[in-house]
Amino acid sequence: MSATTDQDELAPSQTPGYKVGEKKTMDEYVTMDASDESLKRWKASLGLASNKPATTDDDRKVIILHLALEVPGRPDEILDLSSKDALEKVKDKPFIIKEGVEYQMKVKFRIQHEVVCGLKYIQVVKRRGIKVDKTEEMIGSYGPSEDPYEKKFMIEEAPSGLLARGHYEAKSKFIDDDGFTHCEWNWSFDIKKDWD
Structure with missing residues (x-):
């Protein structure tokens, strides 16, 4: 049995019979x-x-502004993903999630130049090198706009208990129906008994 590569793990699932439009x-x-x-x-x-799309010198079709962790009663934990420089900084700044808490991820992004169809978010989480979770969230299809879009994901619950606590490494990307990766980065978080 061969080991799977990061790219295999981050591949979107395929729906039988679905064909990408022209x-x-x-x-x-x-x-x-x-x-x-x-x-x-x-x-x-x-x-x-x-809608009259904004003119910009930025060649990107999708600009992911940030990904945020929303927990009721707390300020959002925000990962700035708006530039290559910001993507580099994210991997060195793990954040804390309190065990057992309900949270919701949300993404803020802009579309420019052309319609983007079937934008998806894919995330693989590992602990000590072993995959413990894979998330695939459909964002949707969007046209260019000066105003950013925001999409909230499903509500989830952080694992709890002594065995769940610890450091987790994640790799994420945004990909569309054409197989084009718009943003890909590594980041990490720690599950702890409390917020500090």
Whole structure:
């Protein structure tokens, strides 16, 4: 049996029978099937109906501004992911999660230049080199906009007990239906009996 690589672990799951649609330009999306009411609603949901995308010197299609851990009654724990420099700093700053607490992850991001279809978040968590969790969260399809989008993930509960406490390493990425990775980074956290 061969060892799996990090890339294999971070590969998105495949839905049998699902085929990625043909890539289109912004102009093609705006003008296609102007008389189709359901298509008009879909385009409006992507912000294509009347939205004027911002002009920018940044070539990225998806800019992940930050990923945050939201716990009721506490300030959010925020991972700045907005630049290569920020991604480097994140891996050296583990944060603390209190055992047994309910939390929710959320991401804030901007889309520019073109429509991004099927954006997903994938995360693999390891403890002492052994995989203990894999998360795959569908973010959705979005059109370019000056305003950032925010997506909250499902509510989860941190593990608890003496065996759950300790240091965890994580690797995460945002990938779309075309298989393009928009952001990938390493980070870590510690599960402790309390917040300090």
